[in-house]
Amino acid sequence: MKRIHESGFGFAEALQAAQQSLDKNKNVLRDYLESKGPGSEEPILFDSESLAILAYKGAIEAVRERYWTTTFLSSGFWCSLNESVLGANLRLLADRERTGASVRRLFLLPVPPVEELQRLQDERMLLRKQQDVEGLARFDQKFANLAENVHELIRHGCDIRIAHGAEQLHPSLPEELAFEPGDTEIAIYDNWRFDLFQGGRSGTIESVCGYTPATARFEQNRDRVVEYFERLWAKSQPIGEFLERIRKLIEYSSTRIEYDTSWLVRYDHALPREDEALKVAEFSSVQVELTRLVRWGKVRRFLDVGTCTARYPLALREAVRADGDIMAVDNDMDCVRFSQEKVQRESGNDARFKIKCHDFRSTELPSERKFDLITCMMGTLSHFEHAPWEGHRPPEDALQRAIENFARLLDEDGVLFFTVWTEKACQELRLLGIYTDEDRQRLARTSITRQELQRRLEAAGLRVSAPLLLQDRMDLYRCEWPRP
Ligand SMILES: C[S@@+](CC[C@H](N)C(=O)[O-])C[C@H]1O[C@@H](n2cnc3c(N)ncnc32)[C@H](O)[C@@H]1O
Incomplete structure:
Protein backbone atom coordinates (compact mmCIF):
# COMPACT_ATOMS: atom_id res chain seq x y z
CA MET A 1 0.00 0.00 0.00
CA LYS A 2 1.19 3.48 -0.89
CA ARG A 3 2.27 5.71 2.03
CA ILE A 4 0.02 8.65 2.56
CA HIS A 5 1.73 12.02 3.08
CA GLU A 6 -0.43 14.27 5.16
CA SER A 7 1.98 16.96 6.29
CA GLY A 8 1.64 16.32 10.00
CA PHE A 9 -1.99 17.40 10.38
CA GLY A 10 -3.11 14.10 11.88
CA PHE A 11 -5.16 12.73 8.97
CA ALA A 12 -2.88 9.84 8.06
CA GLU A 13 -4.74 7.01 9.77
CA ALA A 14 -8.15 8.18 8.57
CA LEU A 15 -6.92 8.52 5.00
CA GLN A 16 -5.30 5.12 5.20
CA ALA A 17 -8.49 3.48 6.46
CA ALA A 18 -10.59 5.18 3.75
CA GLN A 19 -8.09 4.04 1.12
CA GLN A 20 -8.14 0.47 2.45
CA SER A 21 -11.92 0.32 2.42
CA LEU A 22 -12.02 1.74 -1.10
CA ASP A 23 -9.42 -0.76 -2.29
CA LYS A 24 -11.36 -3.59 -0.68
CA ASN A 25 -14.56 -2.65 -2.49
CA LYS A 26 -12.73 -2.20 -5.79
CA ASN A 27 -10.97 -5.57 -5.46
CA VAL A 28 -14.23 -7.41 -4.72
CA LEU A 29 -15.86 -5.95 -7.83
CA ARG A 30 -12.75 -6.52 -10.00
CA ASP A 31 -12.43 -10.15 -8.86
CA TYR A 32 -16.08 -10.67 -9.66
CA LEU A 33 -15.62 -9.25 -13.17
CA GLU A 34 -12.67 -11.53 -13.75
CA SER A 35 -14.01 -14.74 -12.24
CA LYS A 36 -17.77 -14.15 -12.74
CA GLY A 37 -18.27 -15.60 -9.28
CA PRO A 38 -18.55 -14.34 -5.74
CA GLY A 39 -15.12 -13.49 -4.43
CA SER A 40 -16.12 -12.12 -1.05
CA GLU A 41 -17.96 -13.06 2.09
CA GLU A 42 -18.50 -9.35 2.80
CA PRO A 43 -20.87 -6.93 1.10
CA ILE A 44 -19.70 -3.66 -0.42
CA LEU A 45 -19.65 -1.21 2.47
CA PHE A 46 -19.86 2.58 2.49
CA ASP A 47 -19.84 3.97 5.99
CA SER A 48 -20.74 7.58 5.33
CA GLU A 49 -24.10 9.12 4.57
CA SER A 50 -22.99 10.94 1.43
CA LEU A 51 -21.40 7.82 -0.11
CA ALA A 52 -24.39 5.67 0.87
CA ILE A 53 -26.70 8.12 -0.92
CA LEU A 54 -24.51 8.13 -4.03
CA ALA A 55 -24.45 4.33 -4.03
CA TYR A 56 -28.24 4.31 -3.68
CA LYS A 57 -28.81 6.86 -6.43
CA GLY A 58 -26.52 4.90 -8.72
CA ALA A 59 -28.57 1.76 -8.15
CA ILE A 60 -31.99 3.26 -8.69
CA GLU A 61 -30.83 4.87 -11.91
CA ALA A 62 -30.07 1.38 -13.23
CA VAL A 63 -33.35 -0.22 -12.09
CA ARG A 64 -35.55 -1.62 -14.84
CA GLU A 65 -37.98 -4.03 -13.17
CA ARG A 66 -38.20 -3.60 -9.45
CA TYR A 67 -37.35 -1.14 -6.74
CA TRP A 68 -38.76 -2.14 -3.39
CA THR A 69 -37.75 -0.47 -0.18
CA THR A 70 -38.63 -0.26 3.50
CA THR A 71 -38.24 2.84 5.60
CA PHE A 72 -39.19 4.29 8.99
CA LEU A 73 -41.05 7.48 9.81
CA SER A 74 -38.10 8.28 12.06
CA SER A 75 -35.58 7.86 9.23
CA GLY A 76 -35.85 11.56 8.56
CA PHE A 77 -35.45 11.42 4.79
CA TRP A 78 -39.05 11.56 3.80
CA CYS A 79 -39.78 14.06 6.56
CA SER A 80 -37.35 16.55 5.05
CA LEU A 81 -37.28 18.01 1.58
CA ASN A 82 -34.17 16.33 0.20
CA GLU A 83 -34.23 17.31 -3.44
CA SER A 84 -31.49 14.93 -4.48
CA VAL A 85 -33.11 11.78 -3.04
CA LEU A 86 -36.59 12.81 -4.18
CA GLY A 87 -35.19 13.71 -7.61
CA ALA A 88 -33.55 10.29 -8.02
CA ASN A 89 -36.82 8.59 -7.09
CA LEU A 90 -38.79 10.77 -9.49
CA ARG A 91 -36.37 9.99 -12.33
CA LEU A 92 -36.85 6.30 -11.64
CA LEU A 93 -40.61 6.79 -11.67
CA ALA A 94 -40.44 8.76 -14.93
CA ASP A 95 -38.55 5.82 -16.44
CA ARG A 96 -41.10 3.48 -14.97
CA GLU A 97 -43.63 4.60 -17.55
CA ARG A 98 -41.30 3.13 -20.16
CA THR A 99 -40.02 0.09 -18.23
CA GLY A 100 -43.14 -0.76 -16.21
CA ALA A 101 -40.94 -1.35 -13.13
CA SER A 102 -42.64 -2.15 -9.83
CA VAL A 103 -41.84 0.67 -7.38
CA ARG A 104 -42.87 0.07 -3.77
CA ARG A 105 -42.08 1.95 -0.61
CA LEU A 106 -43.14 0.53 2.73
CA PHE A 107 -43.13 2.59 5.92
CA LEU A 108 -42.65 0.28 8.90
CA LEU A 109 -44.40 1.36 12.09
CA PRO A 110 -43.20 0.00 15.44
CA VAL A 111 -46.82 -0.43 16.67
CA PRO A 112 -50.27 -0.60 15.01
CA PRO A 113 -51.22 2.66 13.23
CA VAL A 114 -53.79 3.63 15.88
CA GLU A 115 -51.17 3.43 18.62
CA GLU A 116 -48.64 5.28 16.52
CA LEU A 117 -51.16 8.08 15.92
CA GLN A 118 -51.92 8.27 19.64
CA ARG A 119 -48.19 8.45 20.38
CA LEU A 120 -47.77 11.27 17.86
CA GLN A 121 -50.72 13.12 19.33
CA ASP A 122 -49.31 12.78 22.86
CA GLU A 123 -45.93 13.99 21.62
CA ARG A 124 -47.49 17.05 20.02
CA MET A 125 -49.74 17.78 23.01
CA LEU A 126 -46.69 17.67 25.27
CA LEU A 127 -44.85 20.16 23.06
CA ARG A 128 -47.87 22.43 23.25
CA LYS A 129 -48.11 22.17 27.01
CA GLN A 130 -44.41 22.96 27.29
CA GLN A 131 -45.02 25.94 24.98
CA ASP A 132 -42.15 24.66 22.87
CA VAL A 133 -42.87 26.83 19.83
CA GLU A 134 -39.83 25.65 17.90
CA GLY A 135 -40.51 21.99 18.70
CA LEU A 136 -44.08 22.39 17.48
CA ALA A 137 -42.97 24.07 14.27
CA ARG A 138 -40.43 21.26 13.67
CA PHE A 139 -43.07 18.59 14.34
CA ASP A 140 -45.59 20.18 11.95
CA GLN A 141 -42.99 20.85 9.26
CA LYS A 142 -41.78 17.25 9.42
CA PHE A 143 -45.22 15.87 8.66
CA ALA A 144 -46.03 18.54 6.10
CA ASN A 145 -42.83 17.49 4.27
CA LEU A 146 -43.72 13.83 4.58
CA ALA A 147 -47.15 14.43 3.07
CA GLU A 148 -45.69 16.52 0.26
CA ASN A 149 -43.02 13.92 -0.60
CA VAL A 150 -45.42 11.00 -0.41
CA HIS A 151 -48.04 12.70 -2.57
CA GLU A 152 -45.42 13.64 -5.12
CA LEU A 153 -44.18 10.04 -5.32
CA ILE A 154 -47.69 8.58 -5.46
CA ARG A 155 -48.62 11.05 -8.21
CA HIS A 156 -45.74 9.63 -10.25
CA GLY A 157 -46.78 6.03 -9.78
CA CYS A 158 -45.00 4.89 -6.60
CA ASP A 159 -47.00 2.52 -4.43
CA ILE A 160 -46.56 3.62 -0.81
CA ARG A 161 -47.97 1.70 2.12
CA ILE A 162 -47.60 1.30 5.87
CA ALA A 163 -47.21 -1.89 7.90
CA HIS A 164 -46.38 -2.91 11.42
CA GLY A 165 -45.36 -6.17 13.06
CA ALA A 166 -42.13 -6.47 11.03
CA GLU A 167 -40.28 -7.76 14.08
CA GLN A 168 -42.20 -11.05 13.89
CA LEU A 169 -40.71 -11.60 10.43
CA HIS A 170 -37.14 -10.63 11.29
CA PRO A 171 -36.13 -14.16 12.32
CA SER A 172 -36.84 -15.24 8.73
CA LEU A 173 -33.95 -13.06 7.52
CA PRO A 174 -30.52 -14.70 7.17
CA GLU A 175 -28.44 -14.28 10.29
CA GLU A 176 -25.35 -13.32 8.35
CA LEU A 177 -27.05 -10.09 7.22
CA ALA A 178 -26.88 -8.84 10.83
CA PHE A 179 -30.19 -7.08 10.27
CA GLU A 180 -31.04 -4.74 13.13
CA PRO A 181 -34.80 -4.34 13.62
CA GLY A 182 -35.77 -0.71 14.11
CA ASP A 183 -32.55 0.49 12.54
CA THR A 184 -32.00 -1.28 9.20
CA GLU A 185 -33.83 -0.32 6.02
CA ILE A 186 -33.90 -2.51 2.93
CA ALA A 187 -33.72 -1.62 -0.76
CA ILE A 188 -34.08 -4.24 -3.49
CA TYR A 189 -32.99 -3.34 -7.03
CA ASP A 190 -34.26 -5.67 -9.76
CA ASN A 191 -32.54 -8.99 -9.17
CA TRP A 192 -28.95 -7.83 -9.11
CA ARG A 193 -28.54 -6.02 -5.81
CA PHE A 194 -30.06 -5.40 -2.45
CA ASP A 195 -28.90 -2.91 0.16
CA LEU A 196 -29.17 -2.74 3.92
CA PHE A 197 -28.97 0.79 5.25
CA GLN A 198 -28.07 1.42 8.88
CA GLY A 199 -29.14 4.45 10.90
CA GLY A 200 -32.95 4.49 10.68
CA ARG A 201 -33.15 4.68 14.45
CA SER A 202 -31.22 7.95 14.64
CA GLY A 203 -32.96 9.44 11.63
CA THR A 204 -29.95 9.36 9.29
CA ILE A 205 -28.11 6.97 7.00
CA GLU A 206 -24.95 5.94 8.76
CA SER A 207 -23.79 3.33 6.27
CA VAL A 208 -24.92 0.96 3.57
CA CYS A 209 -24.05 -2.66 2.89
CA GLY A 210 -24.62 -3.52 -0.77
CA TYR A 211 -25.09 -7.19 -1.64
CA THR A 212 -24.50 -8.25 -5.24
CA PRO A 213 -23.53 -11.46 -7.05
CA ALA A 214 -19.98 -10.52 -6.04
CA THR A 215 -20.98 -11.49 -2.45
CA ALA A 216 -21.18 -15.14 -1.36
CA ARG A 217 -24.68 -16.68 -1.18
CA PHE A 218 -26.19 -13.62 -2.87
CA GLU A 219 -29.14 -15.41 -4.54
CA GLN A 220 -30.26 -17.23 -1.39
CA ASN A 221 -30.00 -14.10 0.73
CA ARG A 222 -31.75 -11.94 -1.86
CA ASP A 223 -34.63 -14.42 -2.11
CA ARG A 224 -35.09 -14.38 1.66
CA VAL A 225 -35.06 -10.56 1.72
CA VAL A 226 -37.59 -10.44 -1.15
CA GLU A 227 -39.79 -12.93 0.65
CA TYR A 228 -39.58 -10.86 3.86
CA PHE A 229 -40.64 -7.77 1.90
CA GLU A 230 -43.50 -9.60 0.17
CA ARG A 231 -44.87 -10.91 3.44
CA LEU A 232 -44.84 -7.42 4.94
CA TRP A 233 -46.44 -5.98 1.82
CA ALA A 234 -49.24 -8.52 2.06
CA LYS A 235 -50.22 -7.17 5.48
CA SER A 236 -49.79 -3.49 4.65
CA GLN A 237 -52.30 -0.75 3.92
CA PRO A 238 -52.11 2.37 1.70
CA ILE A 239 -50.50 5.32 3.47
CA GLY A 240 -53.18 7.89 2.47
CA GLU A 241 -55.54 7.49 5.42
CA PHE A 242 -52.67 7.43 7.91
CA LEU A 243 -51.34 10.75 6.58
CA GLU A 244 -54.81 12.25 6.69
CA ARG A 245 -55.13 11.22 10.30
CA ILE A 246 -51.77 12.81 11.11
CA ARG A 247 -53.04 16.02 9.52
CA LYS A 248 -56.18 15.83 11.64
CA LEU A 249 -54.31 15.12 14.85
CA ILE A 250 -52.13 18.17 14.24
CA GLU A 251 -55.24 20.25 13.66
CA TYR A 252 -56.93 18.77 16.73
CA SER A 253 -53.98 19.15 19.05
CA SER A 254 -53.51 22.76 17.90
CA THR A 255 -56.97 23.74 18.96
CA ARG A 256 -57.97 21.44 21.80
CA ILE A 257 -58.38 22.79 25.28
CA GLU A 258 -55.52 22.18 27.65
CA TYR A 259 -56.24 21.25 31.21
CA ASP A 260 -53.30 22.15 33.40
C1 LIG B 1 -65.42 19.50 31.01
S1 LIG B 1 -64.20 18.35 31.29
C2 LIG B 1 -65.14 17.02 31.98
C3 LIG B 1 -65.49 17.11 33.39
C4 LIG B 1 -65.91 15.83 34.04
N1 LIG B 1 -66.56 14.90 33.15
C5 LIG B 1 -66.88 16.18 35.17
O1 LIG B 1 -68.07 16.07 34.95
O2 LIG B 1 -66.42 16.59 36.20
C6 LIG B 1 -63.92 17.63 29.69
C7 LIG B 1 -62.91 16.49 29.74
O3 LIG B 1 -63.00 15.76 28.54
C8 LIG B 1 -61.69 15.37 28.17
N2 LIG B 1 -61.66 15.05 26.74
C9 LIG B 1 -61.72 15.92 25.70
N3 LIG B 1 -61.65 15.26 24.54
C10 LIG B 1 -61.55 13.95 24.86
C11 LIG B 1 -61.43 12.77 24.08
N4 LIG B 1 -61.39 12.84 22.75
N5 LIG B 1 -61.33 11.57 24.70
C12 LIG B 1 -61.34 11.51 26.06
N6 LIG B 1 -61.45 12.60 26.85
C13 LIG B 1 -61.55 13.81 26.25
C14 LIG B 1 -60.86 16.57 28.53
O4 LIG B 1 -59.48 16.27 28.61
C15 LIG B 1 -61.47 16.98 29.85
O5 LIG B 1 -60.86 16.34 30.92
Missing part, protein backbone atom coordinates in the same frame (compact mmCIF):
# COMPACT_ATOMS: atom_id res chain seq x y z
CA THR A 261 -53.12 21.37 37.11
CA SER A 262 -54.24 24.83 38.22
CA TRP A 263 -57.37 24.56 36.01
CA LEU A 264 -58.12 21.15 37.51
CA VAL A 265 -57.73 22.41 41.08
CA ARG A 266 -60.02 25.38 40.33
CA TYR A 267 -62.55 23.04 38.72
CA ASP A 268 -62.63 20.96 41.89
CA HIS A 269 -62.50 23.71 44.50
CA ALA A 270 -62.88 27.23 43.19
CA LEU A 271 -65.59 27.49 40.56
CA PRO A 272 -67.72 30.64 40.30
CA ARG A 273 -70.87 30.14 42.38
CA GLU A 274 -73.17 29.69 39.37
CA ASP A 275 -70.93 26.95 37.94
CA GLU A 276 -70.55 25.17 41.27
CA ALA A 277 -74.35 25.09 41.54
CA LEU A 278 -74.54 23.60 38.04
CA LYS A 279 -72.04 20.90 38.97
CA VAL A 280 -74.10 20.03 42.05
CA ALA A 281 -77.40 20.08 40.10
CA GLU A 282 -75.97 17.83 37.40
CA PHE A 283 -74.65 15.28 39.87
CA SER A 284 -77.76 15.18 42.05
CA SER A 285 -79.95 14.65 38.95
CA VAL A 286 -77.88 11.61 37.97
CA GLN A 287 -78.02 10.33 41.56
CA VAL A 288 -81.80 10.75 41.68
CA GLU A 289 -82.21 8.98 38.32
CA LEU A 290 -80.01 6.04 39.36
CA THR A 291 -82.00 5.68 42.58
CA ARG A 292 -85.31 5.93 40.72
CA LEU A 293 -84.14 3.23 38.28
CA VAL A 294 -83.18 1.06 41.29
CA ARG A 295 -79.57 0.92 40.12
CA TRP A 296 -77.89 2.56 43.11
CA GLY A 297 -75.51 0.06 44.71
CA LYS A 298 -76.14 -2.45 41.91
CA VAL A 299 -73.96 -1.19 39.07
CA ARG A 300 -71.59 -3.91 37.85
CA ARG A 301 -69.33 -1.95 35.51
CA PHE A 302 -69.16 1.84 35.32
CA LEU A 303 -67.31 3.88 32.66
CA ASP A 304 -66.77 7.64 32.89
CA VAL A 305 -65.69 9.33 29.63
CA GLY A 306 -63.73 12.62 29.82
CA THR A 307 -63.22 12.11 33.53
CA CYS A 308 -61.09 15.24 34.02
CA THR A 309 -60.65 15.17 37.84
CA ALA A 310 -62.38 11.79 38.45
CA ARG A 311 -65.33 13.65 39.96
CA TYR A 312 -67.92 11.10 38.82
CA PRO A 313 -65.94 7.89 39.47
CA LEU A 314 -65.40 9.01 43.06
CA ALA A 315 -68.85 10.43 43.65
CA LEU A 316 -70.60 7.37 42.17
CA ARG A 317 -68.43 4.70 43.77
CA GLU A 318 -71.24 3.89 46.24
CA ALA A 319 -73.49 3.15 43.28
CA VAL A 320 -71.14 0.36 42.14
CA ARG A 321 -71.08 -3.11 43.64
CA ALA A 322 -68.20 -4.07 45.90
CA ASP A 323 -67.03 -6.58 43.28
CA GLY A 324 -67.68 -4.19 40.38
CA ASP A 325 -65.37 -2.17 38.12
CA ILE A 326 -64.95 1.57 37.74
CA MET A 327 -63.11 2.72 34.64
CA ALA A 328 -62.44 6.36 33.79
CA VAL A 329 -60.82 7.63 30.58
CA ASP A 330 -59.48 10.95 29.41
CA ASN A 331 -57.17 11.79 26.53
CA ASP A 332 -55.28 14.45 28.45
CA MET A 333 -52.35 12.97 30.35
CA ASP A 334 -52.49 15.74 32.98
CA CYS A 335 -56.12 14.86 33.72
CA VAL A 336 -55.23 11.16 33.91
CA ARG A 337 -52.36 11.76 36.35
CA PHE A 338 -54.43 14.18 38.43
CA SER A 339 -57.31 11.66 38.61
CA GLN A 340 -55.03 8.74 39.45
CA GLU A 341 -53.48 10.64 42.34
CA LYS A 342 -56.86 11.87 43.57
CA VAL A 343 -58.41 8.39 43.45
CA GLN A 344 -55.41 6.97 45.27
CA ARG A 345 -55.70 9.69 47.93
CA GLU A 346 -59.44 9.48 48.41
CA SER A 347 -60.15 5.81 47.94
CA GLY A 348 -56.96 4.21 49.16
CA ASN A 349 -56.52 0.82 47.66
CA ASP A 350 -59.99 0.41 46.18
CA ALA A 351 -59.13 -2.11 43.47
CA ARG A 352 -62.27 -1.30 41.47
CA PHE A 353 -60.75 1.87 39.95
CA LYS A 354 -58.86 2.01 36.69
CA ILE A 355 -58.01 5.39 35.15
CA LYS A 356 -56.49 5.41 31.70
CA CYS A 357 -55.48 7.67 28.87
CA HIS A 358 -57.73 7.05 25.91
CA ASP A 359 -59.06 9.15 23.06
CA PHE A 360 -62.77 8.43 22.94
CA ARG A 361 -63.04 9.75 19.37
CA SER A 362 -61.02 6.82 18.06
CA THR A 363 -62.56 3.62 16.73
CA GLU A 364 -60.63 1.61 19.32
CA LEU A 365 -62.56 0.95 22.51
CA PRO A 366 -61.06 1.47 25.96
CA SER A 367 -62.31 -1.94 27.08
CA GLU A 368 -63.33 -5.21 25.47
CA ARG A 369 -66.11 -5.64 28.01
CA LYS A 370 -69.38 -3.72 28.20
CA PHE A 371 -70.68 -1.42 30.94
CA ASP A 372 -74.07 -1.11 32.59
CA LEU A 373 -73.43 2.54 33.51
CA ILE A 374 -71.68 5.10 31.29
CA THR A 375 -71.36 8.81 32.07
CA CYS A 376 -69.92 11.65 30.00
CA MET A 377 -70.58 14.79 32.00
CA MET A 378 -70.23 18.57 32.21
CA GLY A 379 -70.45 19.09 28.46
CA THR A 380 -67.66 16.68 27.52
CA LEU A 381 -69.58 15.80 24.37
CA SER A 382 -68.84 19.34 23.14
CA HIS A 383 -65.21 18.27 22.79
CA PHE A 384 -66.07 15.90 19.95
CA GLU A 385 -66.13 17.88 16.71
CA HIS A 386 -68.99 17.37 14.31
CA ALA A 387 -69.63 18.13 10.65
CA PRO A 388 -72.97 19.30 9.23
CA TRP A 389 -75.48 16.52 8.69
CA GLU A 390 -76.24 16.43 4.99
CA GLY A 391 -77.29 12.98 3.75
CA HIS A 392 -79.56 10.30 5.21
CA ARG A 393 -76.92 8.99 7.58
CA PRO A 394 -75.06 11.04 10.19
CA PRO A 395 -71.62 12.17 9.05
CA GLU A 396 -68.69 9.98 10.12
CA ASP A 397 -67.24 12.61 12.43
CA ALA A 398 -65.75 12.53 15.93
CA LEU A 399 -69.13 13.12 17.61
CA GLN A 400 -70.78 10.23 15.79
CA ARG A 401 -67.82 7.95 16.51
CA ALA A 402 -68.12 8.80 20.21
CA ILE A 403 -71.88 8.12 20.12
CA GLU A 404 -71.30 4.81 18.37
CA ASN A 405 -68.63 3.96 20.94
CA PHE A 406 -71.22 4.55 23.68
CA ALA A 407 -73.53 2.13 21.91
CA ARG A 408 -70.78 -0.45 21.41
CA LEU A 409 -69.89 -0.28 25.11
CA LEU A 410 -73.37 -0.15 26.61
CA ASP A 411 -74.63 -3.42 28.02
CA GLU A 412 -78.10 -4.56 27.03
CA ASP A 413 -79.51 -3.39 30.38
CA GLY A 414 -77.12 -0.43 30.56
CA VAL A 415 -77.86 3.26 31.01
CA LEU A 416 -75.90 6.18 29.60
CA PHE A 417 -75.98 9.72 31.03
CA PHE A 418 -74.41 12.77 29.43
CA THR A 419 -74.85 16.51 29.44
CA VAL A 420 -74.43 19.04 26.64
CA TRP A 421 -74.43 22.82 26.77
CA THR A 422 -77.73 24.15 25.45
CA GLU A 423 -77.83 26.21 22.28
CA LYS A 424 -78.78 29.24 24.38
CA ALA A 425 -75.80 28.79 26.75
CA CYS A 426 -73.55 28.54 23.69
CA GLN A 427 -75.01 31.66 22.10
CA GLU A 428 -74.55 33.61 25.33
CA LEU A 429 -71.14 31.98 25.99
CA ARG A 430 -72.39 30.91 29.45
CA LEU A 431 -70.07 27.91 29.65
CA LEU A 432 -67.79 27.28 32.66
CA GLY A 433 -66.37 30.57 33.94
CA ILE A 434 -62.88 29.13 34.35
CA TYR A 435 -62.48 28.49 30.61
CA THR A 436 -60.63 31.21 28.73
CA ASP A 437 -62.73 33.34 26.34
CA GLU A 438 -61.07 31.57 23.44
CA ASP A 439 -61.90 28.11 24.82
CA ARG A 440 -65.50 29.14 25.53
CA GLN A 441 -65.85 30.30 21.94
CA ARG A 442 -64.28 27.10 20.68
CA LEU A 443 -66.67 24.94 22.70
CA ALA A 444 -69.66 27.08 21.79
CA ARG A 445 -68.93 26.48 18.09
CA THR A 446 -69.67 22.78 18.63
CA SER A 447 -73.21 23.57 19.77
CA ILE A 448 -75.75 21.11 18.36
CA THR A 449 -79.55 21.25 18.19
CA ARG A 450 -81.62 18.89 20.32
CA GLN A 451 -83.20 17.45 17.17
CA GLU A 452 -79.87 16.63 15.56
CA LEU A 453 -78.46 15.11 18.72
CA GLN A 454 -81.56 12.96 19.06
CA ARG A 455 -81.27 11.77 15.44
CA ARG A 456 -77.60 10.94 15.92
CA LEU A 457 -78.32 8.87 19.05
CA GLU A 458 -81.18 7.09 17.31
CA ALA A 459 -78.93 6.39 14.31
CA ALA A 460 -76.69 4.48 16.74
CA GLY A 461 -79.75 2.50 17.83
CA LEU A 462 -80.17 4.14 21.26
CA ARG A 463 -83.44 5.17 22.88
CA VAL A 464 -83.26 8.72 24.21
CA SER A 465 -85.33 10.23 27.01
CA ALA A 466 -86.50 13.84 26.82
CA PRO A 467 -83.60 15.94 28.14
CA LEU A 468 -83.74 17.49 31.58
CA LEU A 469 -82.86 21.19 31.51
CA LEU A 470 -80.37 22.22 34.20
CA GLN A 471 -80.17 25.91 35.14
CA ASP A 472 -81.14 26.86 31.61
CA ARG A 473 -77.58 25.99 30.57
CA MET A 474 -77.27 22.23 30.18
CA ASP A 475 -79.37 19.35 28.93
CA LEU A 476 -79.04 16.08 30.80
CA TYR A 477 -79.75 13.07 28.56
CA ARG A 478 -80.42 9.49 29.50
CA CYS A 479 -80.10 6.73 26.87
CA GLU A 480 -80.80 3.02 26.93
CA TRP A 481 -81.37 0.25 24.43
CA PRO A 482 -84.94 0.13 23.11
CA ARG A 483 -87.05 -2.41 24.98
CA PRO A 484 -88.08 -5.40 22.87
